[in-house]
Amino acid sequence: MSETICSVETVGDAIVQILQLRGVNCLFGGAPTSMIEALANPDNVNENSIRGIVTPHEQTSVAMAHGYYAATGRPQAVYLYSTVGTANGLNGIINASRAHIPMIVIAARSPIAEQRGIAGARDIHVQWSQESFDQASMLREYVKWDYEIRQPDQVVSVMERAFEVATAEPCGPVYISVPRDVLAAPLQSIAVDTPSRRITKTRVIADPEMLDAAADLLASAKHPIIITSEAGRTEGGRNALAELSETGGFGVLEASPVYSNLAPEHPCHLGYIFASQVSPDLEKADVILVVDSDVPWFTARVNIPKSTRVIQLGIDPFYQQLPMRGFPCDVPLIGHTEYSLNELTSRLKTRINNETRKERISSHQMRRNHQSNQLKDAIAKDEKLTAITPLWANHCISQLISSESIIVNEYPADLRILQPQGSNSYFGPSHAGGLGWGLAAALGIKVAKPDSEIICTLGDGAYYYCAPTSCHEVAAAENLPLLIIVFNNGGWNEVKKSVISTHPGGHAARANSVPLTSFGYRADFEKIVTAFGGYGAKVEKADELQSVLHEAMRVVREEKRQALVNIITQV
Incomplete structure (x- = not known):
């Protein structure tokens, strides 16, 4: 165990140093006053320096952080200006929350101090009208955690807690507000654990008993189907889904996909359903495996027989953030997608008849060829x-x-x-x-x-x-x-x-x-x-x-x- 001792001048300087030590590459949106002062300090310029990207609107900054994480798996930082900037960025935070995208959102807050002689005290007209009784209340439902730094000696603990909560599964955005005078408060040094001692990375695999039950259901099914929206969040999850579908000849539907979950030319790919579209495959299915999909079908538009058994898999297959979600779950598989799918596949290899698998894949391919030809004909018609x-x-x-x-x-x-x-x-x-x-x-x-x-x-x-x-x-x-x-x-x-x-x-x-x-x-x-x-x-x-x-x-x-x-x- 070791600590990195960082010489700093202010709380804002300390926040910049901690972001850099925790691997943040970009600060989207701008920065509050004392963080700008820290970024301007030539002593802080090194190969790990944060790239500050100014965005003229807060919606841009939040969505950029969202995109960066989606592409890399590395959470970034966002700056929002006070209450009004938080309101501008809220739409993007709602998106990030429902997509389980972690980010460190730092917001300015009106200074606490009004008196002369305190750095960062109120001296701009808007600082009274922009203050609210509870600044984070407007987004509390959509962040995993929020906190306001009130004392300089809190800064390391608060920032470490922010990273811990944001990256713990299921991931999501967190929100830190900092009054301008607290941000400008003098601080001489901070001690930061390097590497971090707030490790959240883990490997959660579904319960073995539930995996056995799911494997038995899928192996005995006449018309099994897999539905997913986000299995392709990681390459490992995407590969695991492909192997599972090949092992059982299971057809895969992508429901309003957020990622590329299965190669389009894969023999088991049944296609896509977007927005309010429905698929006739669902009404025929006797076993449905739902993988990382919050809304796998629309009960108001699709008649799923009561006899159909439903398996739901994901780190939070019940989507507990959502106020209402009425989909059945006969077998829950709670765990990371890649590892749980791999365990399910290993069980199915000894349960699935090879002839059944081949027949299913052949049937999928015949249908795909027919649909592909229909699509080509439609495109050729529209070309004219x-x-x-x-x-x-x-x-x-x-x-x-x-x-x-x-x-x-x-x-x-x-x-x-x-x-x-x-x-x-x-x-x-x-x-x-x-x-x-x-x-x-x-x-x-x-x-x-x-x-x-x-x-x-x-x-x-x-x-x-x-x-x-x-x-x-x-x-x-x-x-x-x-x-x-x-x-x-x-x-x-x-x-x-x-x-x-x-x-x-x-x-x-x-x-x-x-x-x-x-x-x-x-x-x-x-x-x-x-x-x-x-x-x-x-x-x-x-x-x-x-x-x-x-x-x-x-x-x-x-x-x-x-x-x-x-x-x-x-x-």
């Missing part, structure tokens, strides 16, 4: 149209994808066509659905993986919500070239479908246009990016789309600039 359909747009985008590509999607990507190949090749939005995540998350991934080629697909609503000028400024200032593709259908298509689904045959369904679902004006989004030195293009005709996309990709690859293509699509 004048207007651009989502199918044709996705096909054109698929022609850009290379082995270095990472797709970051906020709603319009059709994974049947784009087919992300490897682990960490696809990142989708949190199931919380806080719009505005995609572009900033793509920037965070680009920071984490600068050699990767980022293709960010957004709906027009998602682009509106992402504080686009903030994102484009960061891309320009930090030299983060990426391709942004906006599917501009001029409105809230999902809202329209929801209204008609809720009231089939109703007034809205019979109307020429559904009220409050059209933006009324299709913006020239491509002009916004040019204000930040980027390339912008708008395309409305199907036969022009491929050439426009290839030119935009050339700008990203060769000129190292951000590019945005505004695709005017059919609704």
Whole structure:
């Protein structure tokens, strides 16, 4: 056991030093006063120095930290300004919470002191009106832990506790508020355990008795199926899912996937169900294995027989954060996905008949070939149209994808066509659905993986919500070239479908246009990016789309600039 003794000047300086010692590479958003002073100190500049990335809007900073962790598994730090900055960042924190993304969120707080002679005392008009009785109350439901530093000698303990709670499973964001005068309080040195003595890394494997029960159910099933949303969070989890599906010939459905959970060409891949889509496979299944999926199906739309047995697997398969979740669980497998799936696979190898496995895989492949041919026919049909359909747009985008590509999607990507190949090749939005995540998350991934080629697909609503000028400024200032593709259908298509689904045959369904679902004006989004030195293009005709996309990709690859293509699509 050893300690690192750090010479510091203030509490803010101490926070910077601790972040660096705990492996934080980036501080997204900016920093409060005394942390800026510490970052400006030449004595603090070394190979482990934090990269401070200024974001003009707090939504950008939180989503960038989200993207960085998703791509690397390393939590980063975010700065939010007081109550108002916390409010701006709350949407992103909700997304991170539901996606189990750890991050250290540090927020300024109005100074406690008002009197002369105390560094950092109140001296700005807003510091009275921005103070709240309980600053963290607005986000307490969405962070795992919150605390306010009130004394200089607390700083090490508070920061260590923050990392401990954020990274303990299930992971999530934590929130620390610091009054400006406390941040500026003098401090001479801190002692920090190196390495940390707050180790949270562990290997949780499901109960052996429950694993045996699950294996027996799957082995005896006539129509078993696996549903997952996040098994591909780690490469190990993705590989374990592939091996399990091959061992039993189990078909795999990806339900609103957040990651690439199974190779698209895998013989057991049954496809994707997004948003409110349903799959007929679910009603036929007699055993369902749910792997890391908060909402595996919609009870209101799918009739799962009561005789169907359900196995739920994950570090928290019951999703205890959610106020309501009514899915049955006959066999709980509580543990890390990779290790628990591997244990389940080892049990099934002696229980599954090889002929049964081969027959299932052959059946899956025949169906996949049929569906693939249908999809190709539909794309070929749309190619001949004048207007651009989502199918044709996705096909054109698929022609850009290379082995270095990472797709970051906020709603319009059709994974049947784009087919992300490897682990960490696809990142989708949190199931919380806080719009505005995609572009900033793509920037965070680009920071984490600068050699990767980022293709960010957004709906027009998602682009509106992402504080686009903030994102484009960061891309320009930090030299983060990426391709942004906006599917501009001029409105809230999902809202329209929801209204008609809720009231089939109703007034809205019979109307020429559904009220409050059209933006009324299709913006020239491509002009916004040019204000930040980027390339912008708008395309409305199907036969022009491929050439426009290839030119935009050339700008990203060769000129190292951000590019945005505004695709005017059919609704």
